[in-house]
Amino acid sequence: MPELIEVERYRRLAEGVLGRPIGAVTVDPLAAVPHAVDDVADRLVGRSAVAARRIGKLLLCDLDDGGTLGLRFGMTGRLLLDGVAGLDDLQYGSNREEPRWDRFRLDLLDGGSLVVRDPRRLGRVELDPDEGRLGPDAATVGVDALTRVLAGSTTALKARLLDQGRLAGLGNLLADEVCWRSRLDPARPAGTLDRREVAALARTIRTTVAELDRRGGSHLGDLQAARDGRTACPRCGGAVLRRRIGGRTTISCATEQR
DNA sequence: CCGGATGTTCACCT
């Protein structure tokens, strides 16, 4: 799933649900919803969404009673409005049409529907999620905010960039891509970046998110070929490193990234 | 059968 880019697509899709009252709610009994299923239905039936927002990978649908429905998509969650997917090709997810993977469904009074289809069930549905737990959104992060994310930390740069409480929206693929484009070693202690490096990284995060959004997804970065098995850096032809950093498989150029 | 996968969270160490 969905990193920031994919969830932004879902957000745009979700705008199509605004003003359309909810008639019924169906929740997969195994789906991770930290509420009683009946409570979710009680809160949503009869309501309609008035705005669709996004912070990082969290999609927020503001309701006409002042509440908010929060949707997370895990690694394989897709969003469908009126049966149409917001995203066709989700890597690592299956794109087969399997209604049995529908974990959360809003049936609208006008006959339409909003559905979270998630084979692995790693997505989450939450009422009134705590938005304060998320850091600033990566799509618009500036040098000052990024400085606050990195300064004084001995943690690996990549692990810090993936920490949603400090910077919201980057996932494993985007984090590797921005480190590679910035020629920064993802294992380097975050606090060792100087002002110039932090400023360049902030710019690279914004431009990379925008560019991969135009290309169509987080998996369309220049580094993806190396992730898929090539052993040469697509820029210099040197050796590619495959390590685990921050608990995630990490691809980087052994010579360029310092 | 095995390992790994765009994620989050929690228990358990150091």
Next chain:
DNA sequence: GAGGTGAACATCCG
């Protein structure tokens, strides 16, 4: 408190 690791979640895919 700060971080690291590993497991768990559940399922598909190569």
